[in-house]
Amino acid sequence: MSTPRLITVVRDVLDPLTGTRHDLRWAAGKPVATGTDAGREIDGTELWILPAIYDADAHMPFVTAGVRAFDRQRALAGGVAQMNVALPWQQIQAMDLAALVADLTRDVLPRIIPLLSVSPDDSSAGFPAWLAAHAGEVKMLLPSVCKLYSYDPYFDANLDAVLAAGLKPMVWCSTEDGLDHVIERIPDGPLHLRHATSAAMLATMRRAAGATVQTSPHFLLPLSKAKRDDLTVLPPPVGDDPRQSLVEACMAGIDLIASDHGAPGLRRPPGKDSPGLQVQQHFLSAILTLAELYSWDLGALLAKVTSAPARVFGVEAPQGFTLVDPTWREPVTLWPDQGSDRAPFEGMALRGRVLAVSGGGDVELV
Numbered sequence: 001m002s003t004p005r006l007i008t009v010v011r012d013v014l015d016p017l018t019g020t021r022h023d024l025r026w027a028a029g030k031p032v033a034t035g036t037d038a039g040r041e042i043d044g045t046e047l048w049i050l051p052a053i054y055d056a057d058a059h060m061p062f063v064t065a066g067v068r069a070f071d072r073q074r075a076l077a078g079g080v081a082q083m084n085v086a087l088p089w090q091q092i093q094a095m096d097l098a099a100l101v102a103d104l105t106r107d108v109l110p111r112i113i114p115l116l117s118v119s120p121d122d123s124s125a126g127f128p129a130w131l132a133a134h135a136g137e138v139k140m141l142l143p144s145v146c147k148l149y150s151y152d153p154y155f156d157a158n159l160d161a162v163l164a165a166g167l168k169p170m171v172w173c174s175t176e177d178g179l180d181h182v183i184e185r186i187p188d189g190p191l192h193l194r195h196a197t198s199a200a201m202l203a204t205m206r207r208a209a210g211a212t213v214q215t216s217p218h219f220l221l222p223l224s225k226a227k228r229d230d231l232t233v234l235p236p237p238v239g240d241d242p243r244q245s246l247v248e249a250c251m252a253g254i255d256l257i258a259s260d261h262g263a264p265g266l267r268r269p270p271g272k273d274s275p276g277l278q279v280q281q282h283f284l285s286a287i288l289t290l291a292e293l294y295s296w297d298l299g300a301l302l303a304k305v306t307s308a309p310a311r312v313f314g315v316e317a318p319q320g321f322t323l324v325d326p327t328w329r330e331p332v333t334l335w336p337d338q339g340s341d342r343a344p345f346e347g348m349a350l351r352g353r354v355l356a357v358s359g360g361g362d363v364e365l366v
Contacts, residue, residue: 007032007039010323013049017299022049024323024356026363031320048326048352051302052081052318052359053284056309057194057214057258059276062104063091065266067112074335075110076366078259079284081359082318083110084309086117086147093130101141108360113315115170116142118158120149127154128161135165143313145170145192150178159185168192174235176204183208192312195219195235195260198242199249212255212312217286218277218344220247220257221293232341233262234275251296256308259283264337278342281335284322285350292351320358328353 005027012021024044025032055078060071062085075083085104092100104114116138118124131138131146138144146162148155150173162169163186170192173179182191183204191211196202197219205213218237228237237243246254261283262276279286287305291298310317330353332345340346354366 005032005039008042009039010042010044010047013044013047013323015049016326017050017302024049024321026358029362029364031358031361031363044323046325046327047355048324050079050284050322050324051306052320052357053079053287053302053305053322054309054318055080055083055259055261055280055283055305056256056313057216058083058261058263058280059086059274060261060263061266062112063087063095063100067104067107068263068266070337071263072107072110073366074261074263074278074281076357076364077281077354078279079322079324079354079357080110080259080280081320081322081357082113083280084113084115084143084258084313087114087142089116089118089127089130090121090123093126097134097137097141109357109362109364111318111360113313114142115145115147115313116167117147118149118152120152120155122153124152124154124158127158131161131165135167139166143315144168145313147171150174150182156185163189170194172235179204183211186210196254197235197238197246199245199253200242202246202249202253206253213253214256214258215246215250215254216258216260216279217283217290218260218279219243220250220290221286221345221348223344227344227346230341231277231344232275232339233277233344237344247294251300254304256312257287257301257304258309262342264342276342277344278335278338279344282332282345282350284324284354285352286345288324288326288352289348289350318359320360320363322354322358323356325353325355326351 007027010024146167147170168190172194188209193205196215259280261280329349
């Protein structure tokens with residue numbers, strides 16, 4: 001005798017991209033198409049169903065600690081079903097890469113996609129030799145991308161190694177000279193550039209014919225000068241005029257939007273984390289706020305956090321949905337273990353609250 005399933009049904013949810021309504025059903029954390037078993041019903045007439053979200057740029061201490069429930073919960077609260085997370089070469093060079101990747105990708109929701117990264121310090125000198133010996137394994141286990149920093153003392157040698165291995169460089173340039181140098185080195189080939197903060201910077205990035213470009217919500221939403229000055233992040237958000245110039249160029253000129261989330265460390269003295277904002281828990285709300293604030297087409301904007309990152313990084317887009325209450329507005333407050341200097345949206349009333357996330361065949365309530 002089979003055990004009856006307890007099915008949750010959310011009735012009459014609106015898809016704002018098509019104007020149609022759907023019933024959502026799941027049981028035991030899995031989507032179900034239909035069902036007559038005993039269940040619960042939720043009125044979804046004021047709720048939205050949106051695509052599963054892909055956050056293409058995040059950082060967390062998962063090499064040293066593994067995947068924490070703390071970090072998974074932030075992602076799910078931000079509507080994130082799939083995310084790239086930097087895999088620093090300096091931390092993995094002596095490890096079994098296949099075992100590490102298997103361990104870090106065992107969770108279905110959110111799905112974590114590790115990306116090879118090289119930290120910009122003197123310890124990066126050994127990277128070219130390691131990559132030459134492991135290029136085949138890297139391309140088999142990871143997306144064919146490597147994150148680099150233009151101010152790495154061994155940047156040119158590491159960039160040459162990445163190109164020789166057939167990987168796409170994913171670069172942040174901290175200065176205009178650094179950006180010019182990268183574009184001169186890769187004027188036509190595959191290149192992904194991070195952190196566009198103004199239309200002028202975007203125009204420079206577009207001089208590289210083969211480049212794709214990303215930005216983040218904290219470069220687009222209006223932050224006060226006091227908040228901008230208080231943040232511990234690189235690059236810092238710019239002033240109102242360059243921000244507004246990026247807003248005007250964003251929909252036509254930016255390929256993808258990512259959170260650039262930096263999770264707090266496992267155990268560290270206060271203030272010893274690398275510069276970075278803790279923003280993934282507000283990712284989808286920030287996207288919905290951008291669409292509303294600037295009257296952007298929601299479907300075109302959501303493509304920058306779904307299909308576009310999948311195309312840029314050569315992986316499948318997440319399959320599933322995000323259930324959202326678009327009427328929710330509440331000033332952003334600090335999450336546990338978050339300082340005000342890591343919270344760019346503190347006090348802002350962002351639009352929407354994520355209620356459930358589906359991806360990889362699972363459904364999780366937030």
